[in-house]
Amino acid sequence: MNVTVIKQNMLKNIPKVDRVLEWPQVQLLLGQYPRPEILHVVRLILDRLRDSVKNGARTDLPDNREIIGMIGSELRSRTAPSLRKVINGSGVVVHTNLGRSALADAAEAAIQTVSAGYSNLEFDLATGERGSRYSHVEGLLCELTGSEAALVVNNNAAAVILALSSLATGREVIVSRGELVEIGGSFRIPDVMCQSGARLVEVGCTNRTHIRDYQNAITDTTSLFLKVHTSNFAIVGFTAETRLEEMSALGRERGIPVMLDAGSGCLVDLAPYGIKGEPTIRRYLEAGADVVTFSGDKLLGGPQAGIIVGKKELIEPMKKHPLLRALRMDKLSLASLEATLRLYRDERKAMAEIPTLQMLTLSPKELSSRADRLMRYLRRQLPENVTLARHSGESSAGGGSFPLLQLPTTLVEVRIAGATPSRIETTLRHTVTPVVGRVHRDRFLIDVRTIPEKDFPPLLASLLESATILTEK
Numbered sequence: 461m462n463v464t465v466i467k468q469n470m471l472k473n474i475p476k477v478d479r480v481l482e483w484p485q486v487q488l489l490l491g492q493y494p495r496p497e498i499l500h501v502v503r504l505i506l507d508r509l510r511d512s513v514k515n516g517a518r519t520d521l522p523d524n525r526e527i528i529g530m531i532g533s534e535l536r537s538r539t540a541p542s543l544r545k546v547i548n549g550s551g552v553v554v555h556t557n558l559g560r561s562a563l564a565d566a567a568e569a570a571i572q573t574v575s576a577g578y579s580n581l582e583f584d585l586a587t588g589e590r591g592s593r594y595s596h597v598e599g600l601l602c603e604l605t606g607s608e609a610a611l612v613v614n615n616n617a618a619a620v621i622l623a624l625s626s627l628a629t630g631r632e633v634i635v636s637r638g639e640l641v642e643i644g645g646s647f648r649i650p651d652v653m654c655q656s657g658a659r660l661v662e663v664g665c666t667n668r669t670h671i672r673d674y675q676n677a678i679t680d681t682t683s684l685f686l687k688v689h690t691s692n693f694a695i696v697g698f699t700a701e702t703r704l705e706e707m708s709a710l711g712r713e714r715g716i717p718v719m720l721d722a723g724s725g726c727l728v729d730l731a732p733y734g735i736k737g738e739p740t741i742r743r744y745l746e747a748g749a750d751v752v753t754f755s756g757d758k759l760l761g762g763p764q765a766g767i768i769v770g771k772k773e774l775i776e777p778m779k780k781h782p783l784l785r786a787l788r789m790d791k792l793s794l795a796s797l798e799a800t801l802r803l804y805r806d807e808r809k810a811m812a813e814i815p816t817l818q819m820l821t822l823s824p825k826e827l828s829s830r831a832d833r834l835m836r837y838l839r840r841q842l843p844e845n846v847t848l849a850r851h852s853g854e855s856s857a858g859g860g861s862f863p864l865l866q867l868p869t870t871l872v873e874v875r876i877a878g879a880t881p882s883r884i885e886t887t888l889r890h891t892v893t894p895v896v897g898r899v900h901r902d903r904f905l906i907d908v909r910t911i912p913e914k915d916f917p918p919l920l921a922s923l924l925e926s927a928t929i930l931t932e933k
């Protein structure tokens with residue numbers, strides 16, 4: 461028989477939609493899913509089958525049981541939410557692709573309260589008149605950073621665009637060549653500058669910029685010195701960076717404000733916890749920055765937000781800028797930002813209750829005992845073909861902060877009999893609660909730093925699910 465005839469026979473044997481709908485197992489699905497949804501999926505699966513016969517991808521037809529399996533799993537995946545919880549076994553604390561910071565309980569509760577009903581978002585309870593959404597966090601931000609004024613927007617990229625648009629449109633902004641950063645997600649300082657209508661004046665060299673470089677570049681239309689945190693990279697070796705203090709002194713002399721895009725932005729000094737090199741926002745302001753912008757969901761450990769602090773005379777015009785309406789923060793983020801900031805009034809509370817800070821500062825001993833607890837918990841319930849081993853390794857801060865920092869940690873290796881590490885990695889990414897780990901030197905590893913105790917049960921469920929899938933094959 462030639463290929464065309466075989467294909468035509470196969471196509472003829474693909475069951476009709478009406479028949480499939482009558483199968484008892486499909487009838488059972490009617491209890492769980494609406495009929496139009498089932499009809500749609502049955503058509504979809506049969507169409508796919510037809511296509512794969514036509515293009516030669518299939519040389520035999522699945523039996524009815526398999527077709528029912530396909531229908532069931534398609535229905536499940538169509539009804540499961542697309543955006544869902546994952547277990548972060550990567551050890552990257554502020555993982556941009558995994559939603560950056562996990563929120564503190566207080567922040568989660570604030571979202572719950574504000575989302576479930578009405579709120580005084582833009583209503584002044586004291587006067588009964590219209591209020592400002594920004595008022596809920598401005599005071600706290602000033603208190604925590606020593607700033608004169610503060611404003612929050614959707615994210616730090618928006619904060620930079622708003623600040624530049626307000627301070628520098630149509631005028632020149634002087635930036636060091638060593639700070640023309642690309643953050644990822646196509647946020648590039650030169651492009652952002654262009655968007656805001658400011659003219660970029662580059663000075664210095666990639667590795668060295670001196671205060672005289674800024675001085676020599678000043679013209680009548682210079683509106684701003686911009687300093688950008690290099691965040692996700694480090695220039696090492698023969699380097700010189702102009703200090704904020706020097707820039708601010710020159711700026712004061714010539715009437716030019718200094719703006720700092722601090723990137724991650726930290727409200728507590730992490731040096732006593734062994735994480736050195738990131739000055740606090742308060743320190744930046746003390747060093748003479750007139751405007752500082754930073755993210756809410758990086759080291760701060762709150763929701764997505766862009767925070768602007770600094771001189772009142774520079775921030776007030778931003779509050780009236782037409783762009784602000786387009787960049788404004790929503791009430792849920794505002795509620796959780798306020799709750800997160802409140803924790804910072806007591807540093808001990810912040811360190812203990814903000815997951816990002818807590819995970820970053822876990823000691824090697826705490827990590828080792830967490831690994832013990834995790835392995836004991838899992839071993840009690842995992843089948844024999846799943847085995848665990850511990851290794852030492854390194855985690856990183858992520859979120860474009862501390863690019864060179866390697867935090868000692870404990871890794872747990874997961875082995876499933878008969879499956880390669882990369883097969884384990886793929887399978888775990890497809891479980892009900894996906895697990896993100898890494899394959900390194902032919903081992904599948906998860907880092908306990910980013911797996912809090914409350915994730916142990918869903919991790920166990922995902923391992924059980926994977927073990928079942930991998931042994932069926």
Ligand SMILES: *Cc1c(COP(=O)(O)O)cnc(C)c1O
Nearest residue numbers: 615616617643691723724755860
């Ligand atoms: C992360 C970062 C940004 C962007 O902040 P988002 O909150 O992600 O918008 C801008 N500048 C620097 C230096 C950064 O590190």
